[in-house]
Amino acid sequence: MQEALPAIVLSSEAKSITMNDEPAQTEANPEFCKASDERLMLAFSQGSTEAFAELFVRYKQPLYGFFRRRLGDPARAEELTQETFLVVLRSASRYEPRALFRTYLYAIGFKILRAHRHRAVLRATILGLQKPDQMASVREAHDANLTVREALSKLQSIEREILLLREFEQLSYSEIADLLRLPVNTVRSRLFRARATLRDILAAPAPQAAPAKLTESEEHA
Amino acid sequence: MNSATHQVTPEEVMAFLDGELSSARAQSVFEHVKHCADCASLAAELGNTQRQLATWRVDALPSRVESAVFERLDQQNAPLRKATWKWIGVRPLLTVSGVAAALVIGFLFATVSGRSYRANMYMEPRPASQSVAALGGGTTPRQVSSKSKAIAEYETLLRAKQQLAMRSSLELESAGRGEGDGNGPIDEDGRATADFHQPMIARTVSLTIVTKDFPASRAQLDAILARYHGYAAQLTANNAENRARSITASLRVPASELPAAISALKNLGHLESESQSGEEVTQQHADLVARLKNASETETRLQAILQQRTGKVADVLAVEQEIARVRGEIEQMQAEQKALEHRVDFSTIELNLTEEYKAQLDGSSPSVSTRMHNALVNGFDHAAESLLGLLLFFMEAGPILLLWSAVLFLPAFFLIRRYRRAATAS
Numbered sequence: 314m315q316e317a318l319p320a321i322v323l324s325s326e327a328k329s330i331t332m333n334d335e336p337a338q339t340e341a342n343p344e345f346c347k348a349s350d351e352r353l354m355l356a357f358s359q360g361s362t363e364a365f366a367e368l369f370v371r372y373k374q375p376l377y378g379f380f381r382r383r384l385g386d387p388a389r390a391e392e393l394t395q396e397t398f399l400v401v402l403r404s405a406s407r408y409e410p411r412a413l414f415r416t417y418l419y420a421i422g423f424k425i426l427r428a429h430r431h432r433a434v435l436r437a438t439i440l441g442l443q444k445p446d447q448m449a450s451v452r453e454a455h456d457a458n459l460t461v462r463e464a465l466s467k468l469q470s471i472e473r474e475i476l477l478l479r480e481f482e483q484l485s486y487s488e489i490a491d492l493l494r495l496p497v498n499t500v501r502s503r504l505f506r507a508r509a510t511l512r513d514i515l516a517a518p519a520p521q522a523a524p525a526k527l528t529e530s531e532e533h534a
Numbered sequence: 535m536n537s538a539t540h541q542v543t544p545e546e547v548m549a550f551l552d553g554e555l556s557s558a559r560a561q562s563v564f565e566h567v568k569h570c571a572d573c574a575s576l577a578a579e580l581g582n583t584q585r586q587l588a589t590w591r592v593d594a595l596p597s598r599v600e601s602a603v604f605e606r607l608d609q610q611n612a613p614l615r616k617a618t619w620k621w622i623g624v625r626p627l628l629t630v631s632g633v634a635a636a637l638v639i640g641f642l643f644a645t646v647s648g649r650s651y652r653a654n655m656y657m658e659p660r661p662a663s664q665s666v667a668a669l670g671g672g673t674t675p676r677q678v679s680s681k682s683k684a685i686a687e688y689e690t691l692l693r694a695k696q697q698l699a700m701r702s703s704l705e706l707e708s709a710g711r712g713e714g715d716g717n718g719p720i721d722e723d724g725r726a727t728a729d730f731h732q733p734m735i736a737r738t739v740s741l742t743i744v745t746k747d748f749p750a751s752r753a754q755l756d757a758i759l760a761r762y763h764g765y766a767a768q769l770t771a772n773n774a775e776n777r778a779r780s781i782t783a784s785l786r787v788p789a790s791e792l793p794a795a796i797s798a799l800k801n802l803g804h805l806e807s808e809s810q811s812g813e814e815v816t817q818q819h820a821d822l823v824a825r826l827k828n829a830s831e832t833e834t835r836l837q838a839i840l841q842q843r844t845g846k847v848a849d850v851l852a853v854e855q856e857i858a859r860v861r862g863e864i865e866q867m868q869a870e871q872k873a874l875e876h877r878v879d880f881s882t883i884e885l886n887l888t889e890e891y892k893a894q895l896d897g898s899s900p901s902v903s904t905r906m907h908n909a910l911v912n913g914f915d916h917a918a919e920s921l922l923g924l925l926l927f928f929m930e931a932g933p934i935l936l937l938w939s940a941v942l943f944l945p946a947f948f949l950i951r952r953y954r955r956a957a958t959a960s
Contacts, residue, residue, distance in 0.1 A: 362607060369603065377595040391599050398603045402610055437956035438949065458590040479552070480587050486554050501554070505545045512583045 350414035358405045365405075369398065372418060379422055379482055384429075393429060397422045416488045419478070423492055464514040472507035475500055542566045547573050548580055734819050734874075735812040737789060737881035739796060745803030748779050748889040755781070755887070758798045762791040764880075778891030785883040792881045802887060819874050826867045833860045 345353060345367040356364035376397060380390035400421050408417075465473050474493065478484045486504070490497045542563050549555050550563040567573045745751040752771075759765060764787035772780045787795040800808075836857045840850065900908075928935075 360611075362611060365607060366604075369600065373595050373600065377599075378592045381592040382590065387593070391596060394595060395599045395602055398599075399606055402603070402607055434953065434956045438953040461587060461590045476587075480584065481590075486549070486552070501545055501549060505548050508548065508580055508583055509544075511587075512579050515583060515586055 351410040354405070354408055354414050354417075355410060358408045365402070368401075368414070372415075373398075375482065376418065376422055379419065380426065382477060382481060383426060389429070393422070393425050396425055400425070412491070413488070415482075416484065416491065419482055419484065420492055460515070464511055467514055468507050468510055472503050472510070475504050476507040476511065479504055542570075542573060544573075544576055547576050551577060551580060733814050734816045734878045735814050736874075736877040737792060737810070737812045738884065739792070739811075739881065740807070740809045740884040740886075741796070741799055741805065742807040742886045742888070743799070743803045743805055744888050744890050746890045748887075751802045751887060752781065754802055755783075755799075755885075758795060759785065759787075762787050762795040762798070764788065764791070764795060764883075767882075776893070779889040781885070781887040783885045783887070785885055786880040787883060789879055789881045792883075795883065799883065799885065803890075815874055815878065819871070822867055822871050822874065826864065826871065829860055829864045829867065833857060833864060836860065 345356075345363055348356070348364075348367070350368065350371065353364040353368050357368065373394070377390060377394045380393045381387060384390045384393070397418070401418065465476070468476065471493070475489055478489045478492065479486075484492070486497050486500050489495075489504075490500045493500070495503075546555065546559075546563055547567060550560055550567070553560075555563060567577055743751075764785055767784045767786050769781065769783040772782075785795075836853055840853050840857065
């Protein structure tokens with residue numbers, strides 16, 4: 314019975330560890346540092362460049378992490394991160410604080426990611442299947458996150474997406490449900506299934522075979 | 535762990551760890567987890583998984599992305615300060631430009647078409663302006679300024695038209711008094727002269743009336759026609775059983791009696807709709823009279839040639855043929871003139887008189903079983919027709935469909951297979 318409390322404590326510790334993508338603190342205007350994301354976005358929509366700078370500082374790393382964890386190519390992740398911020402720039406005048414800015418930003422990022430995946434699939438269909446990126450596989454051979462990535466790649470795509478949104482983007486169940494257009498209960502059950510599957514995969518002894526190449530399969534998932 | 539032994543589901547334990555439960559439920563789950571080894575174990579395992587996931591870190595975003603984004607931000611803000619019109623955006627500008635262009639084109643079209651319409655209405659365009667100058671209109675198009683050119687031209691045309699009408703009326707009057715050759719339509723009683731001063735309007739009135747007592751209304755209709763010296767140009771009565779009776783009639787009533795006749799007709803029953811229209815035929819009539827006069831003069835000259843000159847038999851025959859042709863034209867124009875004047879003299883009333891129908895029970899309708907049988911037979915017929923139509927369509931279009939299916943099958947198959955492979959695997 315006493316094991317429960319440490320488990321909960323460990324959980325909160327783990328959450329604090331995942332905050333490596335948390336919005337960075339800035340040394341800019343102290344007024345903006347304390348303001349909420351939504352207030353900053355409203356200020357930016359009214360012409361405040363400093364507000365956007367603050368938002369950029371807060372979300373550049375989380376957003377890059379969002380793309381980086383879903384794409385094998387870091388250059389493509391940079392490109393899509395930049396594209397997402399540019400969309401925010403262009404659509405600032407139409408922004409309405411109906412939801413959290415974080416949800417708004419990730420919704421844009423998710424649309425861009427989906428469009429990119431669709432283009433990649435079409436390109437592969439028309440031009441033929443792309444060969445695995447040799448450089449990427451070499452790079453991944455030294456990647457300390459390989460075990461986790463390999464385990465994640467074995468999940469169903471929708472379950473993996475829900476898990477990533479929860480663990481790394483820190484979205485609530487309802488925000489994930491809105492983003493993926495799923496019922497909240499479905500999100501919860503699939504998240505549980507994803508975590509359980511991942512637990513089993515990670516708990517199993519590692520195979521002696523060569524590590525799988527995780528490049529485009531993750532992109533298309 | 536199952537729901538029979540556990541009040542808390544594993545998903546709830548997970549939701550508790552994620553902070554997704556309400557405070558009351560979270561409290562109860564917390565109490566449960568404290569005393570349940572299974573749930574505590576699950577929570578620990580989930581925590582371990584979460585910790586392992588947390589080891590996946592990504593490298594920092596390169597600074598070039600930041601440079602690119604802020605460079606774009608500067609580009610976006612720069613026009614804001616310098617030229618505010620760019621703030622409007624390209625799409626609204628295009629919309630406004632399009633609307634403005636459409637308005638200008640519409641204005642030009644209306645101006646041009648209106649001018650040509652007026653010119654056509656009074657006389658031929660170029661000869662008209664020349665005749666205007668000849669008639670002493672006082673202002674030639676070249677003398678007016680460009681700004682008031684259209685107005686001046688219109689006024690000049692109007693004056694010319696009035697002078698032309700007066701001249702024609704004088705000629706017609708002189709012809710009517712016997713100063714002409716006493717031939718054809720010119721020797722009318724001078725009504726054409728008066729028509730130039732007063733507009734000639736052919737009136738048409740449409741009435742839709744519903745009556746309760748249809749036979750009485752029918753009799754009243756005949757009485758009204760007799761009282762106001764009118765007649766029915768066309769009348770259709772519908773007396774079908776089990777349906778509302780109706781009369782659709784086109785009545786002609788002297789124009790002077792029209793208001794009184796309309797009032798009388800309205801008393802036939804409840805007026806449901808009424809519409810009145812008038813077509814001005816003054817210009818049409820004037821043109822007809824002028825053409826008639828020219829044709830009469832031509833005929834007179836031809837007759838003079840026939841009487842005064844002698845020549846070959848072929849020439850005489852040709853002149854006689856020409857006289858016959860002109861005479862035919864004159865008679866046709868006379869008929870048109872009379873019809874036109876008749877339209878003006880007698881207004882048209884399009885009457886739709888309907889009975890206010892009250893359904894009555896009668897035993898003449900077929901029985902329910904007969905109607906069901908008929909419906910069944912009709913339904914079967916329709917189904918058979920539909921099936922036959924489908925069959926015929928496939929017989930007609932089937933070969934070409936098969937051909938194209940065979941042609942496109944393999945490319946489509948390979949394309950779909952390739953798409954699926956690309957979507958699922960590398």
